[in-house]
Amino acid sequence: MHSSYSLSKRLVSIPILAIQLLLIRSVSSLNLTNDYLNHKCLVSEGKYRTGGEYEENLNFLIRQVLTYDYPSGFIHISQGDVPNLVTIILQCRGDSYDSKCLSCFDTALSGLRKRCQRNKGGIVWYDQCFLFITSAKSPPGPRRNDYKNIFSMHNPKNMIEGTESFNKKTRDFLNELMVEANTPNRPNKNMYLYAAGEKRLGAKKLYALVQCAQDILDCKGCLARSIRELPKCCDGKQGARVLGTECNLRYEIYPFLRS
Incomplete structure:
Protein backbone atom coordinates (compact mmCIF):
# COMPACT_ATOMS: atom_id res chain seq x y z
CA MET A 1 0.00 0.00 0.00
CA THR A 33 12.55 2.39 5.30
CA ASN A 34 14.96 5.30 5.53
CA ASP A 35 13.22 7.66 3.14
CA TYR A 36 14.43 11.18 2.43
CA LEU A 37 12.12 13.73 4.10
CA ASN A 38 13.48 17.23 3.54
CA HIS A 39 16.61 19.37 3.36
CA LYS A 40 17.84 22.93 3.67
CA CYS A 41 21.00 24.37 2.13
CA LEU A 42 22.44 27.09 4.38
CA VAL A 43 23.33 29.37 1.50
CA SER A 44 24.24 32.28 3.78
CA GLU A 45 27.33 30.32 4.91
CA GLY A 46 28.71 30.34 1.37
CA LYS A 47 30.51 27.61 -0.57
CA TYR A 48 33.86 25.95 -0.01
CA ARG A 49 36.67 25.57 -2.50
CA THR A 50 37.63 22.12 -3.73
CA GLY A 51 40.95 21.16 -2.16
CA GLY A 52 40.81 24.04 0.34
CA GLU A 53 41.17 24.02 4.11
CA TYR A 54 37.42 23.78 4.72
CA GLU A 55 37.17 20.63 2.63
CA GLU A 56 40.18 19.16 4.44
CA ASN A 57 38.49 19.78 7.80
CA LEU A 58 35.21 18.36 6.51
CA ASN A 59 36.87 15.19 5.25
CA PHE A 60 38.77 14.82 8.53
CA LEU A 61 35.49 14.93 10.49
CA ILE A 62 33.81 12.48 8.14
CA ARG A 63 36.62 10.01 8.79
CA GLN A 64 36.13 10.56 12.53
CA VAL A 65 32.40 9.95 12.25
CA LEU A 66 33.02 6.68 10.42
CA THR A 67 35.05 5.35 13.38
CA TYR A 68 32.28 5.85 15.98
CA ASP A 69 30.15 2.99 17.35
CA TYR A 70 27.06 5.17 18.05
CA PRO A 71 25.77 3.50 21.23
CA SER A 72 23.73 6.67 21.86
CA GLY A 73 23.00 7.45 18.21
CA PHE A 74 24.48 10.94 18.46
CA ILE A 75 27.62 12.84 17.59
CA HIS A 76 28.57 16.54 17.66
CA ILE A 77 32.15 17.27 16.61
CA SER A 78 34.06 20.24 15.19
CA GLN A 79 37.36 20.87 13.43
CA GLY A 80 39.25 24.02 12.45
CA ASP A 81 38.78 27.73 13.00
CA VAL A 82 36.58 30.36 11.33
CA PRO A 83 36.29 30.75 8.35
CA ASN A 84 37.21 27.09 7.86
CA LEU A 85 35.43 25.75 10.95
CA VAL A 86 33.32 22.64 10.31
CA THR A 87 30.79 21.18 12.72
CA ILE A 88 28.91 17.93 12.16
CA ILE A 89 25.83 17.04 14.21
CA LEU A 90 24.19 13.66 13.63
CA GLN A 91 21.18 12.36 15.56
CA CYS A 92 19.78 8.93 14.80
CA ARG A 93 16.31 7.73 15.71
CA GLY A 94 16.13 5.77 18.94
CA ASP A 95 15.66 2.42 17.21
CA SER A 96 18.49 3.12 14.73
CA TYR A 97 21.58 3.25 16.91
CA ASP A 98 24.90 1.43 16.42
CA SER A 99 25.53 0.16 12.87
CA LYS A 100 22.12 1.37 11.68
CA CYS A 101 23.14 4.90 12.66
CA LEU A 102 26.34 4.69 10.65
CA SER A 103 24.35 3.46 7.66
CA CYS A 104 21.99 6.42 7.97
CA PHE A 105 24.96 8.80 8.17
CA ASP A 106 26.27 7.41 4.87
CA THR A 107 22.86 7.93 3.27
CA ALA A 108 22.42 11.43 4.72
CA LEU A 109 25.91 12.58 3.75
CA SER A 110 25.43 11.40 0.19
CA GLY A 111 22.01 13.06 0.04
CA LEU A 112 23.28 16.36 1.42
CA ARG A 113 26.25 16.47 -0.94
CA LYS A 114 23.94 15.89 -3.88
CA ARG A 115 21.41 18.54 -2.85
CA CYS A 116 23.75 21.20 -1.43
CA GLN A 117 26.87 20.84 -3.56
CA ARG A 118 29.88 22.50 -1.90
CA ASN A 119 27.69 24.47 0.50
CA LYS A 120 29.49 25.03 3.80
CA GLY A 121 26.24 24.46 5.66
CA GLY A 122 23.24 22.22 5.14
CA ILE A 123 20.69 20.03 6.88
CA VAL A 124 19.01 16.87 5.65
CA TRP A 125 16.34 14.74 7.30
CA TYR A 126 15.68 11.06 6.71
CA ASP A 127 13.32 8.65 8.45
CA GLN A 128 16.04 7.35 10.74
CA CYS A 129 18.35 10.34 11.28
CA PHE A 130 19.13 13.95 10.55
CA LEU A 131 22.51 15.38 9.57
CA PHE A 132 23.49 19.02 10.22
CA ILE A 133 26.76 20.42 8.84
CA THR A 134 27.65 24.05 9.51
CA SER A 135 30.54 26.49 9.45
CA ALA A 136 28.91 28.81 11.96
CA LYS A 137 30.69 29.28 15.28
CA SER A 138 28.50 28.42 18.25
CA PRO A 139 28.99 29.33 21.92
CA PRO A 140 30.34 26.62 24.24
CA GLY A 141 27.93 24.40 26.08
CA PRO A 142 24.53 22.99 25.07
CA ARG A 143 22.81 24.41 22.00
CA ARG A 144 20.04 26.88 22.72
Whole structure:
Protein backbone atom coordinates (compact mmCIF):
# COMPACT_ATOMS: atom_id res chain seq x y z
CA MET A 1 0.00 0.00 0.00
CA HIS A 2 1.41 3.36 -0.95
CA SER A 3 0.42 6.67 0.53
CA SER A 4 1.82 10.16 0.50
CA TYR A 5 2.95 12.37 3.33
CA SER A 6 2.42 16.11 3.02
CA LEU A 7 4.72 18.88 4.21
CA SER A 8 2.90 21.60 6.10
CA LYS A 9 3.46 25.13 4.85
CA ARG A 10 2.60 26.55 8.26
CA LEU A 11 5.86 25.67 10.00
CA VAL A 12 8.23 25.45 7.12
CA SER A 13 11.26 27.67 6.89
CA ILE A 14 12.44 25.26 4.19
CA PRO A 15 11.35 25.16 0.53
CA ILE A 16 8.37 22.85 0.06
CA LEU A 17 9.29 19.67 -1.78
CA ALA A 18 7.05 17.02 -3.29
CA ILE A 19 7.51 13.91 -1.18
CA GLN A 20 6.24 10.42 -1.81
CA LEU A 21 6.89 8.05 1.06
CA LEU A 22 6.36 4.33 1.20
CA LEU A 23 4.48 4.23 4.50
CA ILE A 24 3.43 0.66 5.08
CA ARG A 25 2.73 -2.54 3.20
CA SER A 26 0.16 -3.84 5.67
CA VAL A 27 -1.15 -2.94 9.10
CA SER A 28 1.03 -5.59 10.71
CA SER A 29 4.29 -4.74 8.91
CA LEU A 30 6.74 -2.09 10.02
CA ASN A 31 7.89 0.89 8.01
CA LEU A 32 11.61 0.29 8.30
CA THR A 33 12.55 2.39 5.30
CA ASN A 34 14.96 5.30 5.53
CA ASP A 35 13.22 7.66 3.14
CA TYR A 36 14.43 11.18 2.43
CA LEU A 37 12.12 13.73 4.10
CA ASN A 38 13.48 17.23 3.54
CA HIS A 39 16.61 19.37 3.36
CA LYS A 40 17.84 22.93 3.67
CA CYS A 41 21.00 24.37 2.13
CA LEU A 42 22.44 27.09 4.38
CA VAL A 43 23.33 29.37 1.50
CA SER A 44 24.24 32.28 3.78
CA GLU A 45 27.33 30.32 4.91
CA GLY A 46 28.71 30.34 1.37
CA LYS A 47 30.51 27.61 -0.57
CA TYR A 48 33.86 25.95 -0.01
CA ARG A 49 36.67 25.57 -2.50
CA THR A 50 37.63 22.12 -3.73
CA GLY A 51 40.95 21.16 -2.16
CA GLY A 52 40.81 24.04 0.34
CA GLU A 53 41.17 24.02 4.11
CA TYR A 54 37.42 23.78 4.72
CA GLU A 55 37.17 20.63 2.63
CA GLU A 56 40.18 19.16 4.44
CA ASN A 57 38.49 19.78 7.80
CA LEU A 58 35.21 18.36 6.51
CA ASN A 59 36.87 15.19 5.25
CA PHE A 60 38.77 14.82 8.53
CA LEU A 61 35.49 14.93 10.49
CA ILE A 62 33.81 12.48 8.14
CA ARG A 63 36.62 10.01 8.79
CA GLN A 64 36.13 10.56 12.53
CA VAL A 65 32.40 9.95 12.25
CA LEU A 66 33.02 6.68 10.42
CA THR A 67 35.05 5.35 13.38
CA TYR A 68 32.28 5.85 15.98
CA ASP A 69 30.15 2.99 17.35
CA TYR A 70 27.06 5.17 18.05
CA PRO A 71 25.77 3.50 21.23
CA SER A 72 23.73 6.67 21.86
CA GLY A 73 23.00 7.45 18.21
CA PHE A 74 24.48 10.94 18.46
CA ILE A 75 27.62 12.84 17.59
CA HIS A 76 28.57 16.54 17.66
CA ILE A 77 32.15 17.27 16.61
CA SER A 78 34.06 20.24 15.19
CA GLN A 79 37.36 20.87 13.43
CA GLY A 80 39.25 24.02 12.45
CA ASP A 81 38.78 27.73 13.00
CA VAL A 82 36.58 30.36 11.33
CA PRO A 83 36.29 30.75 8.35
CA ASN A 84 37.21 27.09 7.86
CA LEU A 85 35.43 25.75 10.95
CA VAL A 86 33.32 22.64 10.31
CA THR A 87 30.79 21.18 12.72
CA ILE A 88 28.91 17.93 12.16
CA ILE A 89 25.83 17.04 14.21
CA LEU A 90 24.19 13.66 13.63
CA GLN A 91 21.18 12.36 15.56
CA CYS A 92 19.78 8.93 14.80
CA ARG A 93 16.31 7.73 15.71
CA GLY A 94 16.13 5.77 18.94
CA ASP A 95 15.66 2.42 17.21
CA SER A 96 18.49 3.12 14.73
CA TYR A 97 21.58 3.25 16.91
CA ASP A 98 24.90 1.43 16.42
CA SER A 99 25.53 0.16 12.87
CA LYS A 100 22.12 1.37 11.68
CA CYS A 101 23.14 4.90 12.66
CA LEU A 102 26.34 4.69 10.65
CA SER A 103 24.35 3.46 7.66
CA CYS A 104 21.99 6.42 7.97
CA PHE A 105 24.96 8.80 8.17
CA ASP A 106 26.27 7.41 4.87
CA THR A 107 22.86 7.93 3.27
CA ALA A 108 22.42 11.43 4.72
CA LEU A 109 25.91 12.58 3.75
CA SER A 110 25.43 11.40 0.19
CA GLY A 111 22.01 13.06 0.04
CA LEU A 112 23.28 16.36 1.42
CA ARG A 113 26.25 16.47 -0.94
CA LYS A 114 23.94 15.89 -3.88
CA ARG A 115 21.41 18.54 -2.85
CA CYS A 116 23.75 21.20 -1.43
CA GLN A 117 26.87 20.84 -3.56
CA ARG A 118 29.88 22.50 -1.90
CA ASN A 119 27.69 24.47 0.50
CA LYS A 120 29.49 25.03 3.80
CA GLY A 121 26.24 24.46 5.66
CA GLY A 122 23.24 22.22 5.14
CA ILE A 123 20.69 20.03 6.88
CA VAL A 124 19.01 16.87 5.65
CA TRP A 125 16.34 14.74 7.30
CA TYR A 126 15.68 11.06 6.71
CA ASP A 127 13.32 8.65 8.45
CA GLN A 128 16.04 7.35 10.74
CA CYS A 129 18.35 10.34 11.28
CA PHE A 130 19.13 13.95 10.55
CA LEU A 131 22.51 15.38 9.57
CA PHE A 132 23.49 19.02 10.22
CA ILE A 133 26.76 20.42 8.84
CA THR A 134 27.65 24.05 9.51
CA SER A 135 30.54 26.49 9.45
CA ALA A 136 28.91 28.81 11.96
CA LYS A 137 30.69 29.28 15.28
CA SER A 138 28.50 28.42 18.25
CA PRO A 139 28.99 29.33 21.92
CA PRO A 140 30.34 26.62 24.24
CA GLY A 141 27.93 24.40 26.08
CA PRO A 142 24.53 22.99 25.07
CA ARG A 143 22.81 24.41 22.00
CA ARG A 144 20.04 26.88 22.72
CA ASN A 145 16.69 26.28 21.05
CA ASP A 146 16.25 28.63 18.10
CA TYR A 147 13.44 26.84 16.21
CA LYS A 148 14.75 28.16 12.87
CA ASN A 149 14.56 24.89 10.98
CA ILE A 150 11.26 23.33 12.00
CA PHE A 151 8.77 21.80 9.62
CA SER A 152 5.82 19.42 9.82
CA MET A 153 4.53 16.58 7.71
CA HIS A 154 1.21 14.78 7.85
CA ASN A 155 -0.61 11.86 6.32
CA PRO A 156 -3.29 13.28 4.01
CA LYS A 157 -5.82 10.77 5.37
CA ASN A 158 -8.11 11.99 8.12
CA MET A 159 -9.58 10.09 11.04
CA ILE A 160 -13.15 9.30 10.02
CA GLU A 161 -14.80 9.79 13.40
CA GLY A 162 -14.03 11.04 16.90
CA THR A 163 -11.56 13.62 15.62
CA GLU A 164 -11.58 15.88 18.68
CA SER A 165 -11.12 12.93 21.04
CA PHE A 166 -8.34 11.52 18.85
CA ASN A 167 -6.52 14.87 18.78
CA LYS A 168 -6.68 15.21 22.56
CA LYS A 169 -5.60 11.65 23.28
CA THR A 170 -2.73 11.98 20.81
CA ARG A 171 -1.44 15.16 22.43
CA ASP A 172 -1.88 13.66 25.92
CA PHE A 173 0.13 10.60 24.88
CA LEU A 174 2.89 12.73 23.38
CA ASN A 175 3.04 14.74 26.61
CA GLU A 176 3.43 11.49 28.57
CA LEU A 177 6.29 10.46 26.32
CA MET A 178 7.85 13.92 26.69
CA VAL A 179 7.95 13.47 30.47
CA GLU A 180 9.43 9.99 30.09
CA ALA A 181 12.12 11.22 27.68
CA ASN A 182 13.17 13.91 30.16
CA THR A 183 13.33 11.58 33.15
CA PRO A 184 16.94 11.21 34.37
CA ASN A 185 18.43 7.96 35.62
CA ARG A 186 16.53 5.77 33.18
CA PRO A 187 17.72 2.13 33.05
CA ASN A 188 19.23 2.62 29.58
CA LYS A 189 21.21 5.85 29.75
CA ASN A 190 21.68 5.80 25.96
CA MET A 191 17.92 6.26 25.58
CA TYR A 192 17.88 9.56 27.49
CA LEU A 193 15.90 12.27 25.65
CA TYR A 194 14.04 9.59 23.65
CA ALA A 195 10.77 7.80 24.34
CA ALA A 196 8.38 5.73 22.26
CA GLY A 197 5.32 3.64 22.92
CA GLU A 198 1.85 2.58 21.93
CA LYS A 199 -1.60 3.20 23.36
CA ARG A 200 -4.96 1.56 22.70
CA LEU A 201 -7.58 3.96 21.29
CA GLY A 202 -10.77 1.97 21.00
CA ALA A 203 -10.39 -0.51 18.14
CA LYS A 204 -7.12 1.12 17.01
CA LYS A 205 -3.67 1.58 18.47
CA LEU A 206 -1.69 4.80 18.45
CA TYR A 207 2.09 4.59 18.04
CA ALA A 208 4.34 7.55 18.82
CA LEU A 209 7.86 8.75 19.56
CA VAL A 210 9.51 11.90 20.86
CA GLN A 211 13.22 12.64 20.70
CA CYS A 212 15.66 15.46 21.32
CA ALA A 213 19.19 15.91 20.04
CA GLN A 214 21.46 15.15 22.97
CA ASP A 215 23.26 18.50 22.94
CA ILE A 216 20.34 20.90 23.34
CA LEU A 217 19.64 23.03 26.40
CA ASP A 218 15.88 22.60 26.76
CA CYS A 219 14.47 19.30 25.46
CA LYS A 220 11.17 19.60 27.30
CA GLY A 221 10.57 23.12 25.99
CA CYS A 222 11.33 22.03 22.44
CA LEU A 223 8.95 19.07 22.55
CA ALA A 224 6.20 21.08 24.25
CA ARG A 225 6.41 23.65 21.47
CA SER A 226 6.25 20.93 18.82
CA ILE A 227 3.17 19.37 20.43
CA ARG A 228 1.49 22.79 20.44
CA GLU A 229 2.05 23.03 16.69
CA LEU A 230 0.02 19.92 15.91
CA PRO A 231 -3.41 21.68 15.92
CA LYS A 232 -2.07 24.15 13.32
CA CYS A 233 -0.84 21.54 10.87
CA CYS A 234 -2.24 18.15 11.55
CA ASP A 235 -5.63 18.12 13.31
CA GLY A 236 -7.43 14.84 12.74
CA LYS A 237 -4.68 13.38 10.59
CA GLN A 238 -3.94 9.65 10.83
CA GLY A 239 -0.23 10.40 11.15
CA ALA A 240 1.99 13.44 11.62
CA ARG A 241 5.52 14.58 12.40
CA VAL A 242 7.13 17.78 13.60
CA LEU A 243 10.87 17.82 12.90
CA GLY A 244 13.81 20.13 13.40
CA THR A 245 17.47 20.11 14.40
CA GLU A 246 16.69 20.16 18.12
CA CYS A 247 13.77 17.77 18.61
CA ASN A 248 11.16 15.80 16.72
CA LEU A 249 7.99 13.86 17.30
CA ARG A 250 5.86 11.46 15.31
CA TYR A 251 2.60 9.55 15.70
CA GLU A 252 0.87 6.99 13.49
CA ILE A 253 -1.97 4.49 13.72
CA TYR A 254 0.41 1.74 12.60
CA PRO A 255 3.75 0.53 14.04
CA PHE A 256 6.77 2.20 12.47
CA LEU A 257 9.63 1.49 14.91
CA ARG A 258 11.79 -1.52 15.58
CA SER A 259 10.92 -3.06 18.93
